Each structure stands twice: as structure tokens, then as C-alpha cells.
Amino acid sequence: MSERKSPSLSYRDAGVDIDAGNALVDRIKPLVAATSRPEVLGGLGGFGGLFHLGEKYRDPVLVSGTDGVGTKLLLARQLGRHDTIGIDLVAMCVNDILVCGAEPLFFLDYFACGKLDVDAASDVVSGIAEGCKQAGCALIGGETAEMPGMYGEGEYDLAGFAVGAVERERIIDGSAIDTDCVVLGLASSGPHSNGYSLIRKVIELGAEPLDTPFADVTLGDALLAPTRIYVDAVRKLLGNRDIRGMAHITGGGLTENIVRVLPDEFGLEIDTRAWRVPGVFEWLQKTGGISDAEMRRTFNMGIGFALIVPANDAEGVTELLGEPAPVIGHVVARGDGDRVRYL
Known part of the structure; x- marks a missing residue:
């Protein structure tokens, strides 16, 4: 009897294409280089990203944040648009660390897929690089994981990690x-990256296709609009105005996020008449038959970032910002009822 020979298998036979991974690295190198800061040591391709704090800080406290973009990825895939979802990824991380007054310094990403599509992955990283440029932080590394069997065709997932620094005496x-x-409320660019499981359910219920004209764009464009990055706006204020607290309006919406930064003895009165809710939220509420309370604890309702300042400095803060920042609420003594009351 002849001995049966075992087949000669390769990693590519198992579904992992090392050459595609190398091609992606080559393609994104200039994108990564465009986000560099003087403190970055070395380049892309090492086992770790190196960043030197230098002499800028006397008593620095490092602040870190990590996040993803949730099921907004499924909408990006449905629309075949992958070039802005990376901005969302950076925004969700840097806006969080900005809340305590930290300057974002560097960012790392994790991209996981079943089969690597170099074009789609490159589009994603281009968005990440753009987000880093908007935030003023360096993209110093990341990981691309090709895992056949874990994800279906065309599917991928994203996670990000940001590190910033703030002087200990200036922590907010x-x-x-x-x-x-x-x-004070700073305007959002849309739903940002929260509530997309509900948004996709509303899309299923609605009769309008995603290419339906909506304001100056399409409905799909309005829903996919990348999360606004607030670093430039807030940076003008830090050290120049009396900022007592800040909040990034993410999951939990207006109802749950602002009170996170309040001392326990205080609550909020929010005046919903102080700003105009953008049309995309009105469409979601009407099409989905969603209650006011559910909208406010799921979506940002047009306010993506909140600043808590002394009432007598509100005008000075708004003037320095150089953009509308309406007074959307007041801090009040905490009562026996809900901690957040809407007017």
C-alpha cells in the first residue's frame, strides 16, 4: 500500500493573506506619517509606538480612553462608505479624555475582519488619520487582525485607544x-456614534430609502455623518476661562451624561427650548414613534458636548469659543425626584 501524503497547506489556504496585510501597511504609511507630532519616536512597523512627553508638562497626569463605533459600522457597510467611520472612532475616544481637560497625545487602532479588503481597510485608516489630525494627536500604531470564520464576508470591527495628558493642578x-x-451646549453633527441599533430598527420601519434627499444631503449621509471632534473648540477655553465641568454626550444621551460630572448633591434643569433639535432626530422620533424620554436618554438631540461654567462667565466663554453655545440648563440642588428635569 502506498503511503498517503498530507496536503501542503499555507496560511493563505486557511484564509489569512500576509501579503495583503503588508500591502495595507505600505498604503497607510503616508496617512500615519501625516498625523505625526515632534514627540513621536520611530515610525510605523515596530512592536510598540514610542512617544516622549518632553518638557511641556511639569506634573503630568496621563488620561486614557478606549471605545468603538458600535453598529454604525453596519450602516457604513450598507452604504458602502468606509472613509468616515474612522473619524467616529477617534472622536469617541478623544472627546472622552477631553472632558477632564486632557490634551490628546496619541492614538492606536484595532481593525479586525474575516478577509482583509485592502481598499476598504485603507479607507477606514484614512478616516482614522483624519480624525487624529482634527484632534491634534498622533496615530502611532495599531493592529490589523484577519480572522476567517470569526467575521462574515465584508464584515469588520473597530476599536480605538487614546492617551492624553493634563497638568495635575488643571484636572477638571x-x-x-x-x-x-x-x-452650555456645543452642537453635534448628528447622532454621532450612539443609538445605531435603534436607528437601524427605525430605518427598517421607514418607507424612505437611504438615498432620499434630506436637507442638503441624503438621509443616509445625515445618519452616517461623522462624530464631531471638540478638541479645537475646548482647547481655546482651557486655562483661559473658568470651566467647572464638561460632558461628552454619548450613550445615555442628555439624561445620563451631564449628571455624571456633577457632585452628588446637585441635579439639572434642562431647557429644551434653548436650541433647535436637528431634523434627523425629528425624523427618527416621528418614524419610530419614539417617546421624548427615550429620545433624550438614547441620542444627543443636537448637543454633543456640554460645558458647565459659572453663570456670570457664560457670555465670556461663548465669545471665546466663537460659535453658538446656548445656555441649555442650570445646576440645581438635588431633589427627591429625577435628577434631571426637562423644561
Whole structure:
């Protein structure tokens, strides 16, 4: 009897294409280089990203944040648009660390897929690089994982990790907030990256296709609009105005995020008449038959970032910002009922 020979298998036979991974690295190198800062040591391709704090900080505290973009990825895939979802990824991380007054320094990403599509992955990284440029931080590394059997054709997932720094004496932690403070709201660019499981359910219920004209864009464009990055706006204020607290309006919406930075003895009164809710939220609420309470604890409702400042400095803060920042609420003594009351 002749001995049966075992087949000669390769990693590519198992579904992992090393050459495609190398091609992606070559393609994204200039994108990564465009985000560099003087503190970055070395380049893309090492086992770790190197960053030197230098002499800028006297007593630095490092601040880190990690996040993803949730099921907004499925909408990006449905529309065949992969060039803005990376901005969302950066925004969700850097806006979080900005809340305590930190300057974003560097960012790393994790891209996982079943089979690597170099074009789609390159589009994703181009968005990540653009987000890093908007935030002023360096993209110093990341990981691309090709895992056949874990993800279906065309599917991928994203995660990001940001590190920033703030002088210990300048940490903004909400401890100085009192009933003399008001809440200023900075506009969002849309739903940002929260509530997309509900958004996709509303899309299923609605009769309008995603290419339906909506304001100056299409419905799909309005829903996929990348998350606004607030670093440039807030940077103008830090060290120049009396910022008592800040909040990034993410999952939990207006109802749950602003109170996270308040001392326990305080609550909020939010005046919904202070700003106009963008049309995309009106469409979601009407099409999905969603209650006001559910909308407010799921979506940002047009306010993506909140600043808590003394009432007598609100005008000065708005003037320095150079953009509308309406007074959307007041800090009040905490009562026996809901901690957040809507007017």
C-alpha cells in the first residue's frame, strides 16, 4: 500500500493573506506619517509606538480612553462608505479624555475582519488619520487582525485607544460645580456614534430609502455623518476661562451624561427650548414613534458636548469659543425626584 501524503497547506489556504496585510501597511504609511507630532519616536512597523512627553508638562497626569463605533459600522457597510467611520472612532475616544481637560497625545487602532479588503481597510485608516489630525494627536500604531470564520464576508470591527495628558493642578473633575453654574451646549453633527441599533430598527420601519434627499444631503449621509471632534473648540477655553465641568454626550444621551460630572448633591434643569433639535432626530422620533424620554436618554438631540461654567462667565466663554453655545440648563440642588428635569 502506498503511503498517503498530507496536503501542503499555507496560511493563505486557511484564509489569512500576509501579503495583503503588508500591502495595507505600505498604503497607510503616508496617512500615519501625516498625523505625526515632534514627540513621536520611530515610525510605523515596530512592536510598540514610542512617544516622549518632553518638557511641556511639569506634573503630568496621563488620561486614557478606549471605545468603538458600535453598529454604525453596519450602516457604513450598507452604504458602502468606509472613509468616515474612522473619524467616529477617534472622536469617541478623544472627546472622552477631553472632558477632564486632557490634551490628546496619541492614538492606536484595532481593525479586525474575516478577509482583509485592502481598499476598504485603507479607507477606514484614512478616516482614522483624519480624525487624529482634527484632534491634534498622533496615530502611532495599531493592529490589523484577519480572522476567517470569526467575521462574515465584508464584515469588520473597530476599536480605538487614546492617551492624553493634563497638568495635575488643571484636572477638571466637576468638584467646583455649584448652583451658580449653567450648562452650555456645543452642537453635534448628528447622532454621532450612539443609538445605531435603534436607528437601524427605525430605518427598517421607514418607507424612505437611504438615498432620499434630506436637507442638503441624503438621509443616509445625515445618519452616517461623522462624530464631531471638540478638541479645537475646548482647547481655546482651557486655562483661559473658568470651566467647572464638561460632558461628552454619548450613550445615555442628555439624561445620563451631564449628571455624571456633577457632585452628588446637585441635579439639572434642562431647557429644551434653548436650541433647535436637528431634523434627523425629528425624523427618527416621528418614524419610530419614539417617546421624548427615550429620545433624550438614547441620542444627543443636537448637543454633543456640554460645558458647565459659572453663570456670570457664560457670555465670556461663548465669545471665546466663537460659535453658538446656548445656555441649555442650570445646576440645581438635588431633589427627591429625577435628577434631571426637562423644561
